[in-house]
Amino acid sequence: MIDNLVGSSNYRLRLLGSYLVNAYDRDFTGHDLIDSQIPNVTRSRTFRLLNEMLSTRLPQYDIGPTVFRFNDRYTTVEQVLLPLTDEAGRIAFAVGAVDYPDYSP
Numbered sequence: 001m002i003d004n005l006v007g008s009s010n011y012r013l014r015l016l017g018s019y020l021v022n023a024y025d026r027d028f029t030g031h032d033l034i035d036s037q038i039p040n041v042t043r044s045r046t047f048r049l050l051n052e053m054l055s056t057r058l059p060q061y062d063i064g065p066t067v068f069r070f071n072d073r074y075t076t077v078e079q080v081l082l083p084l085t086d087e088a089g090r091i092a093f094a095v096g097a098v099d100y101p102d103y104s105p
Contacts, residue, residue, distance in 0.1 A: 004093065020098060044066070050094060078098070
């Protein structure tokens with residue numbers, strides 16, 4: 001789950017599942033999606049999909065090679081992001097799922 005930090009072009013990881021923690025070899029729960037907290041995150045497809053979701057207000061899907069890697073145990077990422085709105089109708093959160101089809105622990 002990702003929070004959209006209203007009033008900025010930033011996001012915060014509210015919850016990062018154990019599968020992703022294992023794939024990254026670290027837990028980024030509570031971190032902002034900025035390069036100083038998560039190296040190269042602004043180059044990730046997730047970051048681009050979040051911006052597209054905010055622009056279009058539509059769910060996002062993508063599959064393909066990724067440059068956002070912390071080890072050599074995966075090269076491809078498949079993900080979906082679903083927007084969730086608050087009482088005012090603003091996109092406040094994204095719920096998503098990520099899979100690395102070629103990931104090997």
